[in-house]
Amino acid sequence: QPVGLYPHARRVGDLLFLSGVGPRARGSKEIPGVKLDEQGNILSYDIVTQCHSVFQNVRYILEDAGSGWEQIVDVTVFLTNMKADFAAFNRVYAEYFRDHQPCRTTVEVNALPTPIAIELKVIAVMP
Template sequence: MKTEETSTAHHSGRAPEPVGLYPHARRVGNLLFLSGVGPRQRGQQAVPGVELDEQGRILRYDFESQCHAVFQNVHYILEEAGARWEDLVDVTVFLTNMRDDFATYNRLYAEYFASSQPCRTTVEVNCLPTPIAIELKCIAAVAG
Protein backbone atom coordinates (compact mmCIF):
# COMPACT_ATOMS: atom_id res chain seq x y z
CA MET A 1 0.00 0.00 0.00
CA LYS A 2 1.45 3.36 -1.02
CA THR A 3 0.79 6.00 1.63
CA GLU A 4 0.81 8.85 -0.91
CA GLU A 5 -2.13 7.31 -2.76
CA THR A 6 -4.22 6.35 0.26
CA SER A 7 -3.77 9.25 2.66
CA THR A 8 -5.02 12.80 2.77
CA ALA A 9 -3.38 15.69 4.64
CA HIS A 10 -5.62 18.16 6.46
CA HIS A 11 -4.71 21.73 7.37
CA SER A 12 -6.96 23.59 9.78
CA GLY A 13 -7.84 27.24 9.23
CA ARG A 14 -8.67 27.66 12.93
CA ALA A 15 -5.98 25.70 14.81
CA PRO A 16 -2.56 27.29 15.38
CA GLU A 17 -0.06 27.10 12.56
CA PRO A 18 2.33 24.13 12.87
CA VAL A 19 5.82 24.97 14.13
CA GLY A 20 7.36 22.74 11.46
CA LEU A 21 6.66 21.13 8.11
CA TYR A 22 3.71 18.85 8.88
CA PRO A 23 -0.08 18.85 8.46
CA HIS A 24 -2.49 19.24 11.35
CA ALA A 25 -3.80 15.77 10.53
CA ARG A 26 -3.50 12.97 8.03
CA ARG A 27 -6.25 10.53 7.17
CA VAL A 28 -5.31 6.98 6.20
CA GLY A 29 -8.29 4.75 5.54
CA ASN A 30 -10.70 5.19 8.43
CA LEU A 31 -8.08 6.58 10.80
CA LEU A 32 -7.29 10.24 11.33
CA PHE A 33 -3.89 10.93 12.90
CA LEU A 34 -3.44 14.36 14.46
CA SER A 35 0.01 15.87 14.73
CA GLY A 36 0.97 17.11 18.19
CA VAL A 37 -1.50 19.84 19.21
CA GLY A 38 -0.66 22.56 21.71
CA PRO A 39 -2.55 25.49 23.21
CA ARG A 40 -1.33 28.35 21.01
CA GLN A 41 -3.96 30.33 19.13
CA ARG A 42 -3.94 30.76 15.35
CA GLY A 43 -1.94 33.80 14.23
CA GLN A 44 -0.31 34.28 17.64
CA GLN A 45 3.03 33.22 19.07
CA ALA A 46 1.94 33.93 22.64
CA VAL A 47 0.57 30.99 24.62
CA PRO A 48 -2.64 31.44 26.64
CA GLY A 49 -1.81 32.00 30.30
CA VAL A 50 1.98 32.08 29.84
CA GLU A 51 4.19 34.90 31.10
CA LEU A 52 7.76 34.94 29.79
CA ASP A 53 10.83 36.88 30.91
CA GLU A 54 13.03 38.90 28.50
CA GLN A 55 15.01 35.77 27.57
CA GLY A 56 11.86 33.82 26.72
CA ARG A 57 11.91 31.66 29.86
CA ILE A 58 8.59 30.81 31.50
CA LEU A 59 7.95 32.85 34.63
CA ARG A 60 4.37 31.68 35.23
CA TYR A 61 1.74 29.72 33.42
CA ASP A 62 -1.94 28.98 33.83
CA PHE A 63 -2.16 25.28 33.13
CA GLU A 64 -5.95 25.15 33.14
CA SER A 65 -6.24 27.76 30.39
CA GLN A 66 -3.71 25.79 28.33
CA CYS A 67 -5.81 22.64 28.74
CA HIS A 68 -8.98 24.36 27.53
CA ALA A 69 -7.08 25.86 24.58
CA VAL A 70 -5.51 22.56 23.51
CA PHE A 71 -8.89 20.77 23.68
CA GLN A 72 -10.40 23.55 21.55
CA ASN A 73 -7.60 23.19 18.99
CA VAL A 74 -8.19 19.43 18.80
CA HIS A 75 -11.90 20.14 18.21
CA TYR A 76 -11.02 22.52 15.36
CA ILE A 77 -8.78 20.00 13.63
CA LEU A 78 -11.25 17.14 14.02
CA GLU A 79 -14.18 19.17 12.70
CA GLU A 80 -12.30 20.50 9.69
CA ALA A 81 -11.12 16.98 8.84
CA GLY A 82 -14.67 15.61 8.99
CA ALA A 83 -14.43 13.94 12.41
CA ARG A 84 -16.04 14.48 15.80
CA TRP A 85 -14.75 14.60 19.37
CA GLU A 86 -16.51 11.26 19.98
CA ASP A 87 -14.44 9.69 17.17
CA LEU A 88 -11.23 9.93 19.22
CA VAL A 89 -9.93 6.45 20.04
CA ASP A 90 -6.46 7.23 21.41
CA VAL A 91 -4.92 10.28 23.11
CA THR A 92 -1.27 10.62 24.08
CA VAL A 93 -0.67 13.48 26.50
CA PHE A 94 2.69 15.19 26.98
CA LEU A 95 3.03 17.24 30.17
CA THR A 96 6.10 19.22 31.22
CA ASN A 97 5.20 19.08 34.93
CA MET A 98 3.38 15.89 35.85
CA ARG A 99 3.69 16.48 39.60
CA ASP A 100 1.95 19.88 39.61
CA ASP A 101 -0.35 19.60 36.59
CA PHE A 102 -1.61 16.02 36.39
CA ALA A 103 -4.50 16.43 38.84
CA THR A 104 -5.80 19.48 36.95
CA TYR A 105 -5.39 17.70 33.63
CA ASN A 106 -7.16 14.59 34.91
CA ARG A 107 -10.10 16.65 36.22
CA LEU A 108 -10.53 18.57 32.93
CA TYR A 109 -10.04 15.43 30.84
CA ALA A 110 -12.88 13.77 32.78
CA GLU A 111 -15.14 16.73 31.92
CA TYR A 112 -14.27 16.77 28.22
CA PHE A 113 -14.47 12.98 27.85
CA ALA A 114 -17.47 12.29 30.12
CA SER A 115 -19.48 10.61 27.35
CA SER A 116 -16.63 8.92 25.45
CA GLN A 117 -13.39 7.55 26.79
CA PRO A 118 -10.58 6.99 24.28
CA CYS A 119 -7.47 5.10 25.33
CA ARG A 120 -4.99 7.45 26.98
CA THR A 121 -1.30 7.58 27.75
CA THR A 122 0.18 10.45 29.76
CA VAL A 123 3.92 11.07 29.94
CA GLU A 124 6.12 13.80 31.33
CA VAL A 125 8.64 15.38 28.99
CA ASN A 126 11.47 17.77 29.78
CA CYS A 127 10.17 20.46 27.42
CA LEU A 128 8.11 21.01 24.29
CA PRO A 129 9.10 23.00 21.16
CA THR A 130 7.35 26.19 22.29
CA PRO A 131 6.80 27.47 25.87
CA ILE A 132 3.79 25.24 26.49
CA ALA A 133 3.04 22.85 29.34
CA ILE A 134 0.83 20.39 27.40
CA GLU A 135 0.58 18.79 23.97
CA LEU A 136 -1.83 16.12 22.70
CA LYS A 137 -1.27 13.50 20.02
CA CYS A 138 -4.60 11.98 18.93
CA ILE A 139 -6.02 9.28 16.70
CA ALA A 140 -9.66 9.21 15.61
CA ALA A 141 -11.65 6.51 13.82
CA VAL A 142 -13.87 8.08 11.16
CA ALA A 143 -16.59 6.73 8.94
CA GLY A 144 -15.63 5.67 5.44
Protein backbone atom coordinates (compact mmCIF):
# COMPACT_ATOMS: atom_id res chain seq x y z
CA GLN A 1 0.00 0.00 0.00
CA PRO A 2 1.60 3.31 -1.05
CA VAL A 3 1.83 6.03 1.62
CA GLY A 4 0.79 8.74 -0.85
CA LEU A 5 -1.14 9.28 -4.06
CA TYR A 6 0.99 7.27 -6.51
CA PRO A 7 0.91 3.82 -8.07
CA HIS A 8 3.24 0.99 -7.09
CA ALA A 9 4.14 0.64 -10.77
CA ARG A 10 3.55 2.36 -14.09
CA ARG A 11 4.16 0.85 -17.49
CA VAL A 12 5.54 3.07 -20.26
CA GLY A 13 6.08 1.16 -23.48
CA ASP A 14 8.16 -1.91 -22.70
CA LEU A 15 9.39 -0.55 -19.37
CA LEU A 16 7.89 -0.87 -15.90
CA PHE A 17 8.80 1.85 -13.40
CA LEU A 18 8.32 1.03 -9.72
CA SER A 19 7.71 3.80 -7.21
CA GLY A 20 9.88 3.73 -4.09
CA VAL A 21 9.41 0.34 -2.43
CA GLY A 22 10.06 -0.15 1.27
CA PRO A 23 10.15 -3.19 3.54
CA ARG A 24 6.67 -2.83 5.05
CA ALA A 25 4.90 -6.22 5.19
CA ARG A 26 2.43 -6.60 2.34
CA GLY A 27 -1.11 -5.72 3.39
CA SER A 28 -0.15 -4.32 6.80
CA LYS A 29 1.65 -1.46 8.51
CA GLU A 30 4.19 -3.81 10.12
CA ILE A 31 7.81 -3.07 9.24
CA PRO A 32 9.87 -6.25 9.60
CA GLY A 33 13.05 -5.78 11.60
CA VAL A 34 12.05 -2.43 13.16
CA LYS A 35 11.37 -1.59 16.81
CA LEU A 36 9.60 1.72 17.37
CA ASP A 37 8.98 3.80 20.48
CA GLU A 38 5.51 5.08 21.42
CA GLN A 39 5.92 8.13 19.17
CA GLY A 40 6.87 6.01 16.15
CA ASN A 41 10.59 6.79 16.25
CA ILE A 42 13.06 4.03 15.43
CA LEU A 43 14.60 2.43 18.52
CA SER A 44 16.48 -0.22 16.56
CA TYR A 45 16.36 -1.98 13.22
CA ASP A 46 17.80 -4.99 11.45
CA ILE A 47 18.96 -3.99 7.97
CA VAL A 48 19.25 -7.61 6.82
CA THR A 49 15.60 -8.31 7.68
CA GLN A 50 14.55 -5.07 5.96
CA CYS A 51 16.57 -5.97 2.85
CA HIS A 52 14.90 -9.37 2.50
CA SER A 53 11.49 -7.77 2.99
CA VAL A 54 12.05 -5.00 0.45
CA PHE A 55 13.27 -7.50 -2.17
CA GLN A 56 10.15 -9.61 -1.57
CA ASN A 57 7.96 -6.52 -2.00
CA VAL A 58 9.68 -5.67 -5.28
CA ARG A 59 9.05 -9.23 -6.46
CA TYR A 60 5.34 -8.96 -5.53
CA ILE A 61 4.93 -5.70 -7.46
CA LEU A 62 6.79 -6.98 -10.53
CA GLU A 63 4.74 -10.17 -10.66
CA ASP A 64 1.45 -8.34 -10.06
CA ALA A 65 2.29 -6.13 -13.06
CA GLY A 66 3.19 -9.08 -15.32
CA SER A 67 6.97 -8.73 -15.14
CA GLY A 68 9.54 -10.61 -13.08
CA TRP A 69 12.80 -10.53 -11.17
CA GLU A 70 14.96 -11.37 -14.20
CA GLN A 71 13.47 -8.37 -16.04
CA ILE A 72 15.00 -5.81 -13.63
CA VAL A 73 17.41 -3.52 -15.50
CA ASP A 74 18.07 -0.74 -12.97
CA VAL A 75 17.93 -0.39 -9.17
CA THR A 76 18.34 2.81 -7.15
CA VAL A 77 18.93 2.11 -3.46
CA PHE A 78 18.24 4.63 -0.71
CA LEU A 79 19.87 3.88 2.66
CA THR A 80 19.48 6.04 5.76
CA ASN A 81 22.83 4.93 7.22
CA MET A 82 25.38 4.12 4.52
CA LYS A 83 28.28 3.64 6.94
CA ALA A 84 26.48 1.12 9.15
CA ASP A 85 24.37 -0.68 6.53
CA PHE A 86 26.15 -0.71 3.15
CA ALA A 87 28.22 -3.87 3.71
CA ALA A 88 25.24 -5.88 5.00
CA PHE A 89 23.06 -4.57 2.18
CA ASN A 90 25.68 -5.64 -0.39
CA ARG A 91 25.78 -9.17 1.05
CA VAL A 92 22.00 -9.55 0.86
CA TYR A 93 21.87 -7.90 -2.58
CA ALA A 94 24.37 -10.48 -3.87
CA GLU A 95 22.04 -13.29 -2.77
CA TYR A 96 19.27 -11.92 -5.00
CA PHE A 97 21.33 -10.72 -7.96
CA ARG A 98 24.11 -13.31 -8.18
CA ASP A 99 23.36 -14.34 -11.78
CA HIS A 100 21.27 -11.38 -12.94
CA GLN A 101 23.00 -8.04 -12.41
CA PRO A 102 21.07 -4.87 -13.23
CA CYS A 103 22.63 -1.42 -13.12
CA ARG A 104 22.64 -0.03 -9.58
CA THR A 105 23.07 3.27 -7.78
CA THR A 106 23.18 3.50 -3.97
CA VAL A 107 22.74 6.80 -2.14
CA GLU A 108 22.39 7.83 1.47
CA VAL A 109 19.37 9.88 2.45
CA ASN A 110 18.64 11.71 5.68
CA ALA A 111 15.23 10.08 6.13
CA LEU A 112 12.48 8.19 4.35
CA PRO A 113 8.71 8.86 4.61
CA THR A 114 8.11 5.98 7.03
CA PRO A 115 10.41 4.63 9.78
CA ILE A 116 12.47 2.42 7.47
CA ALA A 117 16.19 2.19 6.69
CA ILE A 118 15.98 1.19 3.00
CA GLU A 119 13.90 1.95 -0.07
CA LEU A 120 14.36 0.77 -3.67
CA LYS A 121 13.41 2.42 -6.97
CA VAL A 122 13.33 -0.17 -9.75
CA ILE A 123 13.00 -0.22 -13.53
CA ALA A 124 12.16 -3.49 -15.28
CA VAL A 125 11.45 -4.61 -18.82
CA MET A 126 8.03 -6.01 -19.62
CA PRO A 127 8.32 -9.45 -21.26
